[in-house]
Amino acid sequence: MSITIARSLDHALTTLHENPDALILAGGTDLMVQINRGYLNELSTVIAVNRIPELQGWKQQDDTLVLGAGLTYAEMEKSDFAAVAPALAQAARTVGSPQIRNAGTLGGNLGTASPAGDTLPVLAALDAVICLRSAQGARRLPILEFITGVKNNARQPGELIEEVHIPAAQGHQEFCKIGPRNAMVISVASLALIVDQQNKKVRLGLGTVGPVPLRPAEAEEHLSTNVNWAANTVSAATLDQFSTLAAAAARPIDDHRGTAAYRRHAIGVMARRTAARAFTEETA
Amino acid sequence: MTTNHYTLKVNGKEHQVADAWAGESLLWVLRERLGLPGAKNACEEGECGSCSVRIDDEVVCGCLVLAATAVDCEITTIEGLAPEGELVDVQEAFIEAGAVQCGFCTPGLLVTIDKLLETNNQPDDLTVREAISGNLCRCTGYGRILEAVNLAAAKRREATS
Numbered sequence: 001m002s003i004t005i006a007r008s009l010d011h012a013l014t015t016l017h018e019n020p021d022a023l024i025l026a027g028g029t030d031l032m033v034q035i036n037r038g039y040l041n042e043l044s045t046v047i048a049v050n051r052i053p054e055l056q057g058w059k060q061q062d063d064t065l066v067l068g069a070g071l072t073y074a075e076m077e078k079s080d081f082a083a084v085a086p087a088l089a090q091a092a093r094t095v096g097s098p099q100i101r102n103a104g105t106l107g108g109n110l111g112t113a114s115p116a117g118d119t120l121p122v123l124a125a126l127d128a129v130i131c132l133r134s135a136q137g138a139r140r141l142p143i144l145e146f147i148t149g150v151k152n153n154a155r156q157p158g159e160l161i162e163e164v165h166i167p168a169a170q171g172h173q174e175f176c177k178i179g180p181r182n183a184m185v186i187s188v189a190s191l192a193l194i195v196d197q198q199n200k201k202v203r204l205g206l207g208t209v210g211p212v213p214l215r216p217a218e219a220e221e222h223l224s225t226n227v228n229w230a231a232n233t234v235s236a237a238t239l240d241q242f243s244t245l246a247a248a249a250a251r252p253i254d255d256h257r258g259t260a261a262y263r264r265h266a267i268g269v270m271a272r273r274t275a276a277r278a279f280t281e282e283t284a
Numbered sequence: 285m286t287t288n289h290y291t292l293k294v295n296g297k298e299h300q301v302a303d304a305w306a307g308e309s310l311l312w313v314l315r316e317r318l319g320l321p322g323a324k325n326a327c328e329e330g331e332c333g334s335c336s337v338r339i340d341d342e343v344v345c346g347c348l349v350l351a352a353t354a355v356d357c358e359i360t361t362i363e364g365l366a367p368e369g370e371l372v373d374v375q376e377a378f379i380e381a382g383a384v385q386c387g388f389c390t391p392g393l394l395v396t397i398d399k400l401l402e403t404n405n406q407p408d409d410l411t412v413r414e415a416i417s418g419n420l421c422r423c424t425g426y427g428r429i430l431e432a433v434n435l436a437a438a439k440r441r442e443a444t445s
Binding site: 001002003005025027028029032033035036037040046048050051074096097098099100102103182183184 | 288305306307309328329330331333336342343344345347348349350352353355396414415417418419420
């Protein structure tokens with residue numbers, strides 16, 4: 001195993017160009033577990049990217065929120081970030097423990113592409129765009145094209161996840177996650193609801209209930225067209241149907257953390273609850 | 285097997301690490317190469333927090349840090365919280381509250397709580413519980429641990445007032 005500590009984006013891209021299959025080490029909270037267990041090839045090249053200044057922090061650029069791939073969960077939890085991306089901040093706060101959140105990064109969550117990745121349903125609902133860069137150039141992919149399967153993504157050899165771009169949306173945002181307890185929990189089912197008041201659209205992201213994060217189009221359409229946007233209210237019937245459609249769109253499996261039936265049920269419950277918090281339920 | 289030579293700054297002192305396997309975790313290097321067994325090794329996957337150490341201003345799991353990448357920063361372990369032969373307020377509070385049972389989680393908890401009190405010396409109950417949520421005590425002695433945090437917080441407020 002050989003290690004390069006990249007000190008700049010150029011340094012990382014040059015090293016990656018020479019070793020296109022190098023392992024990218026960001027916060028280490030996933031990769032180090034593999035290394036500790038001896039799962040990795042002795043001949044691997046590791047590029048540590050957590051010292052690259054260009055990948056740090058976040059900024060508001062016109063109508064886009066620009067997040068560096070090296071942004072940690074701990075930074076996403078902070079109040080200034082929560083003010084601009086509340087659902088992402090909520091999701092970040094549910095990741096592992098404070099120790100994990102101090103180390104783990106947004107880019108790492110995308111790179112690992114676990115179905116249980118906590119930021120993924122939020123990024124899906126936010127219409128996030130993933131910016132990749134290699135020595136040859138840069139390209140951008142919508143989150144749903146970037147995540148291609150269980151622990152698989154569209155990053156090509158020689159590419160590095162550089163930034164995540166999120167278009168601005170004004171309105172209620174919420175993230176929900178089901179697990180056996182509050183701390184140190186890997187998601188059993190998760191959901192993000194994003195309200196875009198300006199365009200009168202509700203966007204829903206489902207996590208851990210499919211190989212990739214899901215956007216239930218029918219459920220979104222049903223709620224978006226039936227909300228009373230002027231009064232910010234919604235009927236009980238609409239909420240019930242939204243819940244049913246969201247649950248139907250889930251593609252969960254049975255595994256050691258939960259059954260498919262439980263996960264589908266949980267999605268329905270979380271969909272209704274978040275929508276009822278975003279809009280006032282009309283009294284009959 | 286590739287070897288690696290690098291320097292780690294631990295508890296204010298520089299240590300040369302030579303002929304190490306590049307894949308060694310910081311926890312492993314601290315315990316097995318540098319003679320600092322205070323940080324404990326249990327899960328090696330970031331679940332238990334018994335390996336909690338400080339890197340610059342953040343508490344992280346030592347088992348999830350690739351040692352060779354922890355150069356050019358200040359690493360603080362339980363051994364470095366107080367000068368040799370002395371105790372910090374959190375350690376005193378743990379003794380006074382009887383917050384140590386088997387002791388395996390104690391070093392990680394002390395490092396975590398010391399950092400918490402540095403940023404907030406009047407933490408409410410929820411803040412304390414969230415701050416130590418990554419440090420598992422399998423003796424389940426949380427009642428006295430929480431008592432010790434309150435005691436330590438009071439000591440720190442007194443010292444800084």
